[in-house]
Amino acid sequence: MSAASxxxxxxxxxxxxxxxxxxxxxxxxxxxxxxxNTLALVAERPExxxxxxxxxxxxAAALAALARTHRARLAVVADPAAYRELAExxxxxxxxxxxxxxxxxxxxxxxxxxxxxxxxGMAGLxxxxxxxxxxxxxxxxxxxxxxxAGPLVLETARRSGAVxxxxxxxxxxxxQALADNPIAAVERLVLTASGGxxxxxxxxxxxxxxxxxxxxxxxWSMGAKISVDSATMMNKGLEIIEAxxxxxxxxxxxxxxxHPQSIVHSLVAFTDGSFxxxxxxxxxxIPIAHALGWPGRLATGAPRLDLVAVGRLxxxxxxxxxxxxxxxxxxxxxxGGAAPTILNAANEVAVAAFLARRIGFLDIVRTxxxxxxxxxxxPVGSLEAVTAFDREARRVAHALVEGGPPAGRRKER
Amino acid sequence: MSAASxxxxxxxxxxxxxxxxxxxxxxxxxxxxxxxNTLALVAERPExxxxxxxxxxxxAAALAALARTHRARLAVVADPAAYRELAExxxxxxxxxxxxxxxxxxxxxxxxxxxxxxxxGMAGLxxxxxxxxxxxxxxxxxxxxxxxAGPLVLETARRSGAVxxxxxxxxxxxxQALADNPIAAVERLVLTASGGxxxxxxxxxxxxxxxxxxxxxxxWSMGAKISVDSATMMNKGLEIIEAxxxxxxxxxxxxxxxHPQSIVHSLVAFTDGSFxxxxxxxxxxIPIAHALGWPGRLATGAPRLDLVAVGRLxxxxxxxxxxxxxxxxxxxxxxGGAAPTILNAANEVAVAAFLARRIGFLDIVRTxxxxxxxxxxxPVGSLEAVTAFDREARRVAHALVEGGPPAGRRKER
Numbered sequence: 001m002s003a004a005s006x007x008x009x010x011x012x013x014x015x016x017x018x019x020x021x022x023x024x025x026x027x028x029x030x031x032x033x034x035x036x037n038t039l040a041l042v043a044e045r046p047e048x049x050x051x052x053x054x055x056x057x058x059x060a061a062a063l064a065a066l067a068r069t070h071r072a073r074l075a076v077v078a079d080p081a082a083y084r085e086l087a088e089x090x091x092x093x094x095x096x097x098x099x100x101x102x103x104x105x106x107x108x109x110x111x112x113x114x115x116x117x118x119x120x121g122m123a124g125l126x127x128x129x130x131x132x133x134x135x136x137x138x139x140x141x142x143x144x145x146x147x148x149a150g151p152l153v154l155e156t157a158r159r160s161g162a163v164x165x166x167x168x169x170x171x172x173x174x175x176q177a178l179a180d181n182p183i184a185a186v187e188r189l190v191l192t193a194s195g196g197x198x199x200x201x202x203x204x205x206x207x208x209x210x211x212x213x214x215x216x217x218x219x220w221s222m223g224a225k226i227s228v229d230s231a232t233m234m235n236k237g238l239e240i241i242e243a244x245x246x247x248x249x250x251x252x253x254x255x256x257x258x259h260p261q262s263i264v265h266s267l268v269a270f271t272d273g274s275f276x277x278x279x280x281x282x283x284x285x286i287p288i289a290h291a292l293g294w295p296g297r298l299a300t301g302a303p304r305l306d307l308v309a310v311g312r313l314x315x316x317x318x319x320x321x322x323x324x325x326x327x328x329x330x331x332x333x334x335x336g337g338a339a340p341t342i343l344n345a346a347n348e349v350a351v352a353a354f355l356a357r358r359i360g361f362l363d364i365v366r367t368x369x370x371x372x373x374x375x376x377x378x379p380v381g382s383l384e385a386v387t388a389f390d391r392e393a394r395r396v397a398h399a400l401v402e403g404g405p406p407a408g409r410r411k412e413r
Numbered sequence: 414m415s416a417a418s419x420x421x422x423x424x425x426x427x428x429x430x431x432x433x434x435x436x437x438x439x440x441x442x443x444x445x446x447x448x449x450n451t452l453a454l455v456a457e458r459p460e461x462x463x464x465x466x467x468x469x470x471x472x473a474a475a476l477a478a479l480a481r482t483h484r485a486r487l488a489v490v491a492d493p494a495a496y497r498e499l500a501e502x503x504x505x506x507x508x509x510x511x512x513x514x515x516x517x518x519x520x521x522x523x524x525x526x527x528x529x530x531x532x533x534g535m536a537g538l539x540x541x542x543x544x545x546x547x548x549x550x551x552x553x554x555x556x557x558x559x560x561x562a563g564p565l566v567l568e569t570a571r572r573s574g575a576v577x578x579x580x581x582x583x584x585x586x587x588x589q590a591l592a593d594n595p596i597a598a599v600e601r602l603v604l605t606a607s608g609g610x611x612x613x614x615x616x617x618x619x620x621x622x623x624x625x626x627x628x629x630x631x632x633w634s635m636g637a638k639i640s641v642d643s644a645t646m647m648n649k650g651l652e653i654i655e656a657x658x659x660x661x662x663x664x665x666x667x668x669x670x671x672h673p674q675s676i677v678h679s680l681v682a683f684t685d686g687s688f689x690x691x692x693x694x695x696x697x698x699i700p701i702a703h704a705l706g707w708p709g710r711l712a713t714g715a716p717r718l719d720l721v722a723v724g725r726l727x728x729x730x731x732x733x734x735x736x737x738x739x740x741x742x743x744x745x746x747x748x749g750g751a752a753p754t755i756l757n758a759a760n761e762v763a764v765a766a767f768l769a770r771r772i773g774f775l776d777i778v779r780t781x782x783x784x785x786x787x788x789x790x791x792p793v794g795s796l797e798a799v800t801a802f803d804r805e806a807r808r809v810a811h812a813l814v815e816g817g818p819p820a821g822r823r824k825e826r
Contacts, residue, residue, distance in 0.1 A: 177689065276690070278690075296598065299598075314724065
């Protein structure tokens with residue numbers, strides 16, 4: 001059973017938020033980009049939401065300010081060292097303050113109908129699972145739960161009846177385009193990719209690319225890690241895995257098309273020849289608004305697409321020679337088990353090494369490939385197994401990048 | 414209440430056709446382009462359909478062949494003079510033969526769950542109403558019922574619980590993009606227009622355009638009348654009216670964007686900033702397949718869109734100075750009552766006069782405008798009222814075009 005077909009079936013069980021019956025929400029990662037955009041939309045329609053819990057890694061001052069503004073019941077910093085600052089900032093506010101890993105899990109486990117899983121990296125996995133375990137509607141904004149722990153996340157959601165709403169713009173587009181169509185009516189999923197800053201660069205030029213060049217994304221405003229993933233197109237490789245998890249289709253059904261303007265966020269091709277696509281300005285508030293309003297639509301002030309002003313949309317095939325991350329991610333998906341966990345972990349280490357100028361741009365994907373080849377397979381059916389494989393892949397990747405690029409592979413192919 | 418919201422609510426009452434429970438269908442206008450494409454799709458999956466009745470204007474030989482192939486129960490020619498030929502061609506086949514207007518209405522009234530209303534022109538109105546009166550699912554492929562008799566058609570469908578499925582590619586696209594979203598969540602409907610063969614022509618060049626130049630449509634294979642409507646963009650004007658009828662939105666909510674490649678068939682903009690669009694190869698089998706499979710999807714061999722092969726999609730604003738038909742249609746829609754009936758009837762006469770080289774290309778819309786200005790308003794709540802206004806508008810238009818272009822307006826503005 002796929003998360004998407006679950007959600008279609010579940011839509012009938014849920015009502016959109018209304019002033020008569022506000023939706024109780026929790027935002028995990030409230031001070032990050034996704035969290036702030038979520039709360040900005042909530043602030044546009046405060047009568048529709050009641051905030052249960054907000055969490056942050058360590059930015060106590062920002063978290064306290066958001067918790068006061070949104071009258072949250074609970075605010076949690078993951079880092080215990082930030083507890084005192086949070087407690088002091090919330091004194092007299094009526095907002096409960098807490099800190100540490102256990103408090104973070106408790107925040108996720110509190111009875112909010114809707115949870116934004118907006119914590120970056122593997123740190124988001126355990127709280128996301130805690131929200132899924134109690135059957136919440138979980139808006140998934142980070143890739144790690146589905147890429148590194150896909151089978152575990154899906155099995156947890158299936159057991160509890162939780163609903164997964166994808167917030168990544170591509171998967172949100174597919175989710176919207178699917179609407180109430182059964183997965184059996186899907187012929188192909190077409191993930192669009194901007195192509196990143198090196199879309200038109202030669203392999204020779206890419207070999208000499210600097211971190212500054214790699215983080216200059218043409219359309220989206222994103223963090224350094226994700227920008228580099230966009231430059232290697234590993235981002236799209238991870239999204240192939242994410243799409244396979246979410247929608248339960250065969251790997252070869254998922255196609256990638258380069259679309260430099262980032263206006264068509266993805267498409268679904270149906271068995272009758274119709275394609276449905278979601279389009280919009282490249283702004284994360286749009287997919288977040290969809291998740292906040294689901295199964296209805298939330299009227300927001302998010303920027304509107306002006307097709308005539310955009311004027312032109314282009315589509316081209318991705319180049320497998322310059323962007324080998326796409327095929328590497330497909331290989332990890334086909335191998336299954338721990339392979340996607342290893343892919344994701346090794347990529348994080350390799351990107352950090354590139355940003356620290358310890359390896360070249362083309363070495364990122366080579367490092368990931370080497371780690372993937374050097375580690376064995378195994379199922380990852382528990383949080384402990386996922387964490388162990390993640391740690392081991394990081395260890396091997398660190399050893400590789402600290403010893404320089406993988407031996408014997410410095411030359412261009 | 415709008416037809417689209419009716420259909421969304423009705424989807425739960427219907428099941429897609431299946432081999433266990435084949436869908437009984439009737440095709441009005443079986444020998445035309447829409448009818449033939451419908452039956453070609455039915456022939457791909459004969460186990461899903463049982464053909465009740467097929468009708469044609471006068472092509473008895475073609476109708477008899479289709480009726481035999483599809484084992485129809487009844488075949489009707491509207492023209493009584495063709496009855497003998499039909500009866501002879503069907504002798505021994507077990508298919509009942511009939512002819513004349515009453516037989517045509519009886520064919521539409523027979524208990525088929527699904528009816529394709531594919532009869533061109535005003536002749537299709539009465540049989541379409543007959544199918545709607547008994548609460549059928551009616552796939553509407555001709556513009557006349559909704560443009561000329563919109564309120565009557567909608568009221569008939571509302572009373573009986575009939576479902577209208579639009580087959581025009583633009584309205585079918587909007588219907589698909591709406592999916593299960595409520596009309597209240599719609600911010601805008603964006604109808605795409607190819608711009609026709611004169612998209613880039615100057616007004617001076619358009620004034621001298623010949624019928625041969627006007628019927629050379631860049632993307633779709635269509636009849637001469639519709640091709641000329643595409644060249645004047647009256648086609649899109651009629652579609653604005655049709656969309657207002659089908660989806661119950663305000664006139665100013667409906668936008669027209671020129672999209673020369675005819676790949677994005679139309680879009681819906683929602684209140685949360687998301688746009689949903691239907692795309693596909695420009696082939697009528699795709700929207701027909703959607704209607705045949707609704708509320709499911711029919712797997713067909715219709716041509717597939719290859720976005721990478723298309724490569725580029727353009728969008729530009731329509732030019733109101735060169736294409737005044739758009740604003741004229743909006744005026745008729747706002748005026749309401751008989752104005753859309755008059756617009757449609759006068760346009761048919763003016764296009765025929767242009768094709769017969771009696772008036773110039775730019776005189777088409779001028780003629781329609783003159784007829785619209787010279788006739789009074791009135792409600793059109795009955796078939797008789799619609800027919801009377803249609804006839805009167807044709808009479809006035811004939812008088813105008815036979816006297817040459819409207820007096821005093823021969824010069825370019």
